[in-house]
Amino acid sequence: MADKMIAIMKSKPAYGAELVEVDVPKPKEGEVLIKVLATSICGTDLHIYEWNEWAQSRIKPPQIMGHEVAGEVVEVGPGVEDIQVGDYISAETHIVCGKCYQCRTGNYHVCQNTKIFGVDTDGVFAEYAIVPAQNAWKNPKNIPPEYATLQEPLGNAVDTVLAEPVAGKTVLITGAGPLGLLGITVAKAAGASLVIVSEPSDFRRELARKVGADVVINPFEEDVVKEVRDLTDGNGVDVFLEFSGAPKALEQGLQAVTPAGRVSLLGLFPRDVSIDFNNLIIFKSLTVYGITGRHLWQTWYTVSRLLQSGKLNLDPIITHKYKGFDKFEEAFELMRAGKTGKVVFFPHRK
C-alpha cells in the first residue's frame, strides 16, 4: 500500500480548499483505515469550502474535508473486534458519546456530546481515510460504491419521509436540492400515491421529474397552495416535507397540508422564521417532526434495505461523477451554482 495519498484539504481559514499530498494515516485504538472507493459532496462541505459564518466558528484548518463515503477496510487499529480487513463500509457521521441521557435512552441522533466526522475530525475526501470503528456500517458487497456513499444523506431523507408511513398518501416536498431529490425517490419507493414538488430552479425541477415526482411546481411563478388544493380535491396534502430551508416554502407547505396532517422539517433556515402558529399549526392539529441526522442504527437498516430492494431511483440524482480529485474546484463551483444533484468522486482512477 502507498504511504502517501492525495486529499482535499481545507488548509486555510479562507474561501476554497487545496489538493495536497500527505502521509496515509495509521489507525489508532478503535479506528480503521479505509481505501476510499467513492465519496460524495454534502451541502455542509460546500459551507466549509465557502468558509461561511458557521464554518468559521466550527472548523479548525488544516483539515481533510468530506464525510459521505464508501470504502474498503485495509487496516484495523488496536481494540477493533467487529471489523476486518476487506470489509466494505460506509460511515455514520455523528460520533456519539454513548453516556449522556439521550444516548442512554436510545436517542443517539441527538447525543449531547455529538462530534461530526469530517467536520470536527479529518474526513474522507482522500484516497485513504480513518473511520472510528463505532461509526462504521458494513455494506453488502452488491451495492455499488456510488450508491453506498449516498447512504448518510439518504438517512436524512428516510427519517424525513418515513417519520410516519406515506403509503397511499399525498405528499408535498418543498426543495429539490440533493436532499429533496433523495426524499422524492424514498417517498415513491415507500408507496406515496402523489408526490408534488415545489422547486424554483428549472434544472432541479427537471431532475425531480426524472427521479419520479408526479407534479412539479415553480413556486416563484405558480400559486403552490392553490395547485396543491386543486390536485387533492381541495383537501390539501396528507404529508408536507420541507427540504429547502426557505421560510416562504415553510409557510406555503403549512398552508397546503390538510388539517390533522403530518409535517417533517429537515431544511435549515438561514434566520428565525415567523409563522402564524395558531392558524397554521395549532388549529390545524398538525403533527410536526424536527428531523436531524439519522436514528442509530434503525435508519441505516432501512436505507440499506431500500438500496438492496432496487426501488430507489438514484441514477438521475447522481449528476456528476469524477475520477480522482483533480477537478474538485469545478465540482464545488457547479454545486454552488445549484447545477448539480449529488456529486460523486472516485479517488482511485481504476
Ligand SMILES: NC(=O)c1ccc[n+]([C@@H]2O[C@H](COP(=O)([O-])OP(=O)(O)OC[C@H]3O[C@@H](n4cnc5c(N)ncnc54)[C@H](O)[C@@H]3O)[C@@H](O)[C@H]2O)c1
Ligand atoms: N436537519 C438535518 O440533519 C440536515 C441534514 C442535511 C441537510 N439539511 C438541510 O436540508 C436542506 C436541503 O439540503 P440540500 O443539500 O438539498 O440543500 P440545497 O440548498 O441544495 O437545496 C435546497 C433547494 O431548495 C430550493 N428552494 C429555494 N427556495 C425555495 C422555495 N421558496 N420553495 C421551494 N424550494 C426552494 C433551492 O432552489 C434548492 O434547490 C438544507 O437546508 C440543509 O441545510 C439538514
Ligand SMILES: C[C@@H](O)[C@H](N)C(=O)O
Ligand atoms: C453533518 C451533516 O452534514 C450530516 N449530513 C448530518 O446528517 O448531520
Ligand SMILES: [Zn+2]
Ligand atoms: Zn452531510
Ligand SMILES: [Zn+2]
Ligand atoms: Zn451521548
